[in-house]
Amino acid sequence: MIDVHTLSPWLWIAAPLAIVFAYTIFGISGFGSTIIAVPILAHWLPVTFLVPLMVLLDMSAAMLIGSKNREHVSKEEIKRLVPVMFVGFLLGVTLLVKVDPDKLRVALGVFAVAVGVHGIVNPVLHSTISKWWSIPAGLFGGSIATIFGAGGPIYATYLGGRLHDKNQIRSTVSTLISISAFSRAVLYAIGGLLLHWTIFAGMALLAPFVWLGLKAGSRIHTGLTQTQMRRVVGILLVCTGASLLVHVFG
Template sequence: MVEGLLVSPAFWLLAFLGVILTGISKSGFAGGAGVVAVPLLALVMPVPLAVFLMLPLLLTMDIKTIHYYRQHTSTAELKKIVPAALAGIAAGGLLLGRLPVEMLKLLLGGLSVVFALWHRLAPRLGQMKGAAWLWGGISGLTSTLIHAGGPPINIYLIARQLPKLTWLASAGVFFGVMNTVKVFPYLMTGRWTLQLLALSLALLPLALLGTWLGRWIQGKIPEQQFVLYCRLLLLVSGLLLIAQVVTDQD
């Protein structure tokens, strides 16, 4: 499979778009459209392979994002959401290859679309009891299964009304912890081959370019417009998840 991808122009084009856009999303919009890479790559390769291919790249993006914004990190917020995410990762590790991914995508996609379009939900979700555990846990679960941890945690972060740089820094550390921990359940599946890792390394320059572009773009966006753009990316992410399920069924 990997050998075929090496000579596939479609793979390289989709990988270029997916990795660049994910990098921009990571360092520019706190992962607001971070689900774009797997749906794009799934057009030319199985979803599990796309998920494994992306993990080293996501880790690289997280490291760069943390480097850019680490001084703005909110430790208080991380203490609330990281334990929940770890529980979600544990559940996701047990469900790898067992849970119907299509159902998960539909639920997450639908929730993301509704939240992005209905701004009155934000205060309610931010103040509801157990919000950090709910969205942190869902983020860990969906991140483990389909690298779609961005929409759930951004639902929470939008509701918290954090300053832009605090949002970016906290999300960077959050995803960095999650993606590091995800290495262990991924290794246990036995699907991570040296060929796939080598392909990830070949795409590493795109991951670095994407995160640099994301930092540059967010510097041009006023604070008051940041949430609006994140809502838009949340909407796009939700629609992409739903579209992938519909396309797979055709």
């Protein structure tokens, strides 16, 4: 898949820094690692290597956050979202074959920027959105996760309109990421994308930096108020959407 002997020396500096930063964001919000790390590391490594690697790292990180904050997970929202999310996985496979991925990137980018700006300007949740929004959130989030490995912004947007507790939002999003990552890992294993020692070697080498990022992000998360947390998520959504649009039009 990759020849370790031809890797750039700069990768050994860039990869730890990118992973620490990506998982600091994950530790704060419960999502965002893949969409931050992959565009950076894709300068040196093939996406076919990075996506399976990030699935394994995300699954481990999400399980770590979820296990430590299990009491904050909204079981009601998990029950609503997960069945629809699996339908979204199947829809994503169809879209991946039939629809131009750049068009999907533009749609997700515009959506993330719009929602992010709204969250920054209006960080206080005055009313709760309907539980029926779980259907489009699950479908869209599952589809985007299948195609780009980045369903977190969709889940965070929905849960941000449903839940008033920042710990509930982060823990529930990370649980959804864990379920999504595990499901995709099974699919990648069946497809042969995980059957290479370099992926597991990369996971072992980067695991300490994932832990450092999660530790830093969790500390920042603890110090944030609910309003500040919504603004941080809003900024992250804007950056996420902007990066997707730059990828298409840049």
